[in-house]
Amino acid sequence: MIPVTEPIITIDHVSFDYVTYTKQSGLSGSWHDLFHRQKQRVPAVQNVSLQVAPGEILGLLGANGAGKTTLIKLMTGILPVRAGSLQLLDDQHPFQKRPAFLRRIGVMLSQKSQLAWDLPPLDTLVLLREIYQVPHDRFTDWLAFLTDQLAVTAQLKVPVRKLSLGQRIKFELICALIHTPEILFLDEPTIGIDVSSQANIYRFLQQLNRDTQMTIILTSHNTKDIEALAQRVAVINHGRKIFEGTPNGLIAQYASAATLEVVTDAPLTTLPAHVTQVADSQYLVDAAALTTLPIDPQHILSVHRRNGNLDDILTRLFSQEVAP
Numbered sequence: 001m002i003p004v005t006e007p008i009i010t011i012d013h014v015s016f017d018y019v020t021y022t023k024q025s026g027l028s029g030s031w032h033d034l035f036h037r038q039k040q041r042v043p044a045v046q047n048v049s050l051q052v053a054p055g056e057i058l059g060l061l062g063a064n065g066a067g068k069t070t071l072i073k074l075m076t077g078i079l080p081v082r083a084g085s086l087q088l089l090d091d092q093h094p095f096q097k098r099p100a101f102l103r104r105i106g107v108m109l110s111q112k113s114q115l116a117w118d119l120p121p122l123d124t125l126v127l128l129r130e131i132y133q134v135p136h137d138r139f140t141d142w143l144a145f146l147t148d149q150l151a152v153t154a155q156l157k158v159p160v161r162k163l164s165l166g167q168r169i170k171f172e173l174i175c176a177l178i179h180t181p182e183i184l185f186l187d188e189p190t191i192g193i194d195v196s197s198q199a200n201i202y203r204f205l206q207q208l209n210r211d212t213q214m215t216i217i218l219t220s221h222n223t224k225d226i227e228a229l230a231q232r233v234a235v236i237n238h239g240r241k242i243f244e245g246t247p248n249g250l251i252a253q254y255a256s257a258a259t260l261e262v263v264t265d266a267p268l269t270t271l272p273a274h275v276t277q278v279a280d281s282q283y284l285v286d287a288a289a290l291t292t293l294p295i296d297p298q299h300i301l302s303v304h305r306r307n308g309n310l311d312d313i314l315t316r317l318f319s320q321e322v323a324p
């Protein structure tokens, strides 16, 4: 679906390959590598086109290694766009990292911390204030608001190493927001966060989006994040976009057939193409295909109908091998 308003992000047929070199083990392997390095291309993003409207919350969904983080890195200028084109705000070259561009985006990557381990978050935030040239009084008010909303005011002056994981993630989020960006990128924002803090973060992001029209792009394996926040989702599989639309549209498209969950005491040794394994002896199968399930009925312990929720659908979607 193409947003009706002028898009704030336009990704047009973008592809990205990582180039790596295999490393052989042992001394002789290292010696061999000196003269004959084996080059490998990893096609992380393949021919992806996507548009995001201002004020939208878009969820990027995909299995591990699908290419979500790479797509975020391309949008935020961490990686260069070599094939296709990409425009964010009015900048067609995010990789040039113009200060005016960087001031308009906020990025929180799960694998990269902005916080200094031995310093309190306040020190990092003051540094960011200088980098982004946030006026002092604005900084003070905004920081007080953010820490209050995320319930971490008391931890502002505590060294990062003494904070809980949840508190650290909330400060990472505050770092990404301290300069009030127009677009916020969140890579796995609730990883390792308890349910009450998750709810706190959802409420906060929803309010932020509602009150300031901030555009939010998030990736998550936690479908609760997507259900709570995303107005639209793009599903990436092996670097390709395989779905774009609303979360309900995704459910409607892929949950057309009734799905049954079968528990057995005789696990399958080989998995037929139409069956998805969800646990050691637990399988999902279309109702219409139940009779073709190669399990002796006396070994079936239970059969339950599963309504199509996002978790089920993504499990099925990502377990189907889509050729890279």
Ligand SMILES: Nc1ncnc2c1ncn2[C@@H]1O[C@H](COP(=O)(O)OP(=O)(O)OP(=O)(O)O)[C@@H](O)[C@H]1O
Pocket: 018, 019, 020, 042, 043, 044, 062, 063, 064, 065, 066, 067, 068, 069, 070, 071
């Ligand atoms: N620096 C790198 N060098 C080489 N290959 C990489 C690099 N970073 C990622 N890849 C590969 O690119 C592909 C996409 O990775 P990416 O991190 O974008 O996936 P992802 O969808 O964010 O996965 P996850 O959900 O596990 O974080 C994977 O096959 C990964 O192994």
